[in-house]
Amino acid sequence: xxxxxxxxxxxxxAGMVAAVTARAHWPEKKFILVKKQKDVMVPCGIPYIxxxxxxxxxxxxPVDVMMEKNGxxxxxxxxxxxxTEKKIVSFASGEQIGYQKLMIATGSTPVKPKWLLxxxxxxxxxxxxxxxxxxxxxxxxxxxxNVAVIGAGFIGVELSDELKKHGYNVTLxxxxxxxxxxxxxxxxxxxxxxMLTERGVNVIAGTGIKSVMGNGKVEEIELEDGKKLPMDAVxxxxxxxxxxxxxxxxxxxxxxxxxxxxxxxxxxxxxxVFAIGDCAQKRxxxxxxxxxxxxxxxxxxxxxxxGMNLFNLHVVKTxxxxxxxxxxxxxxxxxxxxxxxxxRANEEGIESFVGVFEGVNxxxxxxxxxxxxxxxxxxxxxxxxxxxxxxxxxxEAGELTNVIGLAIQNRMSVNSLLTMQIGxxxxxxxxxxxxxxxxxxxxxxxxxxxxxx
Amino acid sequence: xxxxxxxxxxxxxAGMVAAVTARAHWPEKKFILVKKQKDVMVPCGIPYIxxxxxxxxxxxxPVDVMMEKNGxxxxxxxxxxxxTEKKIVSFASGEQIGYQKLMIATGSTPVKPKWLLxxxxxxxxxxxxxxxxxxxxxxxxxxxxNVAVIGAGFIGVELSDELKKHGYNVTLxxxxxxxxxxxxxxxxxxxxxxMLTERGVNVIAGTGIKSVMGNGKVEEIELEDGKKLPMDAVxxxxxxxxxxxxxxxxxxxxxxxxxxxxxxxxxxxxxxVFAIGDCAQKRxxxxxxxxxxxxxxxxxxxxxxxGMNLFNLHVVKTxxxxxxxxxxxxxxxxxxxxxxxxxRANEEGIESFVGVFEGVNxxxxxxxxxxxxxxxxxxxxxxxxxxxxxxxxxxEAGELTNVIGLAIQNRMSVNSLLTMQIGxxxxxxxxxxxxxxxxxxxxxxxxxxxxxx
Numbered sequence: 080x081x082x083x084x085x086x087x088x089x090x091x092x093a094g095m096v097a098a099v100t101a102r103a104h105w106p107e108k109k110f111i112l113v114k115k116q117k118d119v120m121v122p123c124g125i126p127y128i129x130x131x132x133x134x135x136x137x138x139x140x141p142v143d144v145m146m147e148k149n150g151x152x153x154x155x156x157x158x159x160x161x162x163t164e165k166k167i168v169s170f171a172s173g174e175q176i177g178y179q180k181l182m183i184a185t186g187s188t189p190v191k192p193k194w195l196l197x198x199x200x201x202x203x204x205x206x207x208x209x210x211x212x213x214x215x216x217x218x219x220x221x222x223x224x225n226v227a228v229i230g231a232g233f234i235g236v237e238l239s240d241e242l243k244k245h246g247y248n249v250t251l252x253x254x255x256x257x258x259x260x261x262x263x264x265x266x267x268x269x270x271x272x273x274m275l276t277e278r279g280v281n282v283i284a285g286t287g288i289k290s291v292m293g294n295g296k297v298e299e300i301e302l303e304d305g306k307k308l309p310m311d312a313v314x315x316x317x318x319x320x321x322x323x324x325x326x327x328x329x330x331x332x333x334x335x336x337x338x339x340x341x342x343x344x345x346x347x348x349x350x351x352v353f354a355i356g357d358c359a360q361k362r363x364x365x366x367x368x369x370x371x372x373x374x375x376x377x378x379x380x381x382x383x384x385x386g387m388n389l390f391n392l393h394v395v396k397t398x399x400x401x402x403x404x405x406x407x408x409x410x411x412x413x414x415x416x417x418x419x420x421x422x423r424a425n426e427e428g429i430e431s432f433v434g435v436f437e438g439v440n441x442x443x444x445x446x447x448x449x450x451x452x453x454x455x456x457x458x459x460x461x462x463x464x465x466x467x468x469x470x471x472x473x474x475e476a477g478e479l480t481n482v483i484g485l486a487i488q489n490r491m492s493v494n495s496l497l498t499m500q501i502g503x504x505x506x507x508x509x510x511x512x513x514x515x516x517x518x519x520x521x522x523x524x525x526x527x528x529x530x531x532x
Numbered sequence: 533x534x535x536x537x538x539x540x541x542x543x544x545x546a547g548m549v550a551a552v553t554a555r556a557h558w559p560e561k562k563f564i565l566v567k568k569q570k571d572v573m574v575p576c577g578i579p580y581i582x583x584x585x586x587x588x589x590x591x592x593x594p595v596d597v598m599m600e601k602n603g604x605x606x607x608x609x610x611x612x613x614x615x616t617e618k619k620i621v622s623f624a625s626g627e628q629i630g631y632q633k634l635m636i637a638t639g640s641t642p643v644k645p646k647w648l649l650x651x652x653x654x655x656x657x658x659x660x661x662x663x664x665x666x667x668x669x670x671x672x673x674x675x676x677x678n679v680a681v682i683g684a685g686f687i688g689v690e691l692s693d694e695l696k697k698h699g700y701n702v703t704l705x706x707x708x709x710x711x712x713x714x715x716x717x718x719x720x721x722x723x724x725x726x727m728l729t730e731r732g733v734n735v736i737a738g739t740g741i742k743s744v745m746g747n748g749k750v751e752e753i754e755l756e757d758g759k760k761l762p763m764d765a766v767x768x769x770x771x772x773x774x775x776x777x778x779x780x781x782x783x784x785x786x787x788x789x790x791x792x793x794x795x796x797x798x799x800x801x802x803x804x805v806f807a808i809g810d811c812a813q814k815r816x817x818x819x820x821x822x823x824x825x826x827x828x829x830x831x832x833x834x835x836x837x838x839g840m841n842l843f844n845l846h847v848v849k850t851x852x853x854x855x856x857x858x859x860x861x862x863x864x865x866x867x868x869x870x871x872x873x874x875x876r877a878n879e880e881g882i883e884s885f886v887g888v889f890e891g892v893n894x895x896x897x898x899x900x901x902x903x904x905x906x907x908x909x910x911x912x913x914x915x916x917x918x919x920x921x922x923x924x925x926x927x928e929a930g931e932l933t934n935v936i937g938l939a940i941q942n943r944m945s946v947n948s949l950l951t952m953q954i955g956x957x958x959x960x961x962x963x964x965x966x967x968x969x970x971x972x973x974x975x976x977x978x979x980x981x982x983x984x985x
Contacts, residue, residue: 103974123895123956124958131959374955375965376954378964394947395947396951397948397951404955408957415955446585474926475928476960477928477960478935478961481961482935485935485938498851499938500857504858506866507866507931511576521553528846
């Protein structure tokens, strides 16, 4: 029987980063990473293979190269059971591998809801991180015309825009009142909705899908409001569920939401077994509630924490909980969100103050590359602690969102932002006199001052 | 005699932001702002009026609009003396204004070194924040061909590139071994040097100017190494000196470097008198040494701190000292620097470790908008505290530099960066598995681990 010091199950972002990070900390240990498929997709790049990238070939994550470079043995196989007493994993090929430390990074699978009539018709697709399946969608979509994308989270929005670019007639359907409803407040979501519409996507929000109809394959969809739309294909982007069957049947504790229970260092309740990425339990940084955040960036952060602390606590973690930080783009317009939205804060019973500043991402605004920039900050009403932020701007929006994320992680208050030091440049940022984070913080500070009078 | 609660001398970035900020905190007070000229230039936009913007008209800062909007009286006049006992300022027009609180934001003036032979010839220019003078340069440069820019700080580099764009034959001369020598380490500066050269600017580093020669007007320059170059015009961008004569002759304490002495809340040693921006003394955040950082972003940060704390300490400052955070761009390539360079740390006797990560600002890198991205982090060797960082990338480089700035301001260590949460997106940022700040931090962490073995 084969044996190793460190065994990693899963070769997407979390598995890969865990292997590389742990290897740097424990170079004397032997590592094996087992992935289900040879080719691994860049997870966030998947919507772009349908348009901008044009092919899955251009969206490969260089896992094998990275493993070889870092001296990690990489195998293609599927784990079928874990004996946590004997510390042995069995694989579909019949192989067994003994481990000293095990990292489970089995990811997530797209949801195909059971209540959805017609979900098994031909040309109804989901978006897994599976190259062959994705190539299959591209092929089958081929000559079709009318495509419905169901669920307007980030993947749904990106996919709709990319398919539209590629010439399809795209209808994006969202059950919640607004697209991107969990990531952005209504005021921001409406702006993105408007942009998508201008770009030619038919956006329907506030009513979900009821059923898919057709003789063998998709011909029509029916919405909850009774409307029927002729359709050639349906892509479901209705969320993902953690892949935790393997853990569950091996006696590793899984919570009631289906995530593997972990502590702050990504240790499961079973000795020497870690879980990271989409399959691992997360708690929100602010509310301390369990959340189902599934982001490659979060997965990588967890992988680094687990990797650095595999055999003992090398790097003490300086924060607790997950800050959901997302961004996306429609060509030159970037959108980002970090932490809680105002709506979510409200739902969680957190009284908040918000500041919204509209400006431009260049100074003077007469520069030819100038783009409108809007920043919303959300702070706890009484302490002024920043709990969230949203950004619309140019392509700087991604890193500007990271500035907000870092402010949240450092538990900064609006007052700290007011005195914050920044760098600015005409061709790269807003003016120092109208830097959007500071101007939004000022609005909150003024509301707090009034409250105190 | 006129009198006011708050009198602000100077109407550039510092004066304007101080007025707006203080007004929000003390809405019941009367404010007057006095500026020397009607038109105020966006300071960082000045190099761009010679190329991209094309005209000074497009680079106006809307000071009058802002003052009116905020209920601040705005006058054009020049302060000639301050009676700090009677609290009265006298102006060139003969007017006198009594004040309760005075803010000095008199800025800086370009240096024209006395040792430079021929500095008073026609067609030798400096770059003040003076619209009329700048328009005059543009006019006089008109049909000339060969232009020398002396001094390769940010303004020199930007100006050279813009003049080249406009068709001039530009030679950029820098006495120090590298261009941008104070902002970037040699490895980064060389890359920018190379880019400038590719764009057609003649860059000469490591030898300064000795004299300007000509019969009445510029015909030739001679460098320290003896080389002579035919030249039609010379623009000196050899630094700025603080405008503190008014303060000095009014008995307000000015330090030996010519800056008005201030405390952390920008209060001078004279009761009820504040100084902000280029004319005010600064100390480095890390080294605690006095520094001559002159940045609009720093000026605005100081203006906000003074404005919020004018009558009493409304907003407690959460940090001490100035972090120099700069960025600049050559079209789609952005450069940024925050805190200390490795060289500067070395000169200050700070032992440091650096990490340099080269990647791309998109993921997968096959995306059509992908741009090379290089990040260097500098950390104190024994504590791992981040003391500086440098960035080359796309236009996101400005905000990415602000992420580093915020890490420095929060006194984060490389370990905190290793566990940092970020947001990433294919079209906006590097991959979460190869986020440059974290990868650079990993290199430093690995060096520290080795040190501890």
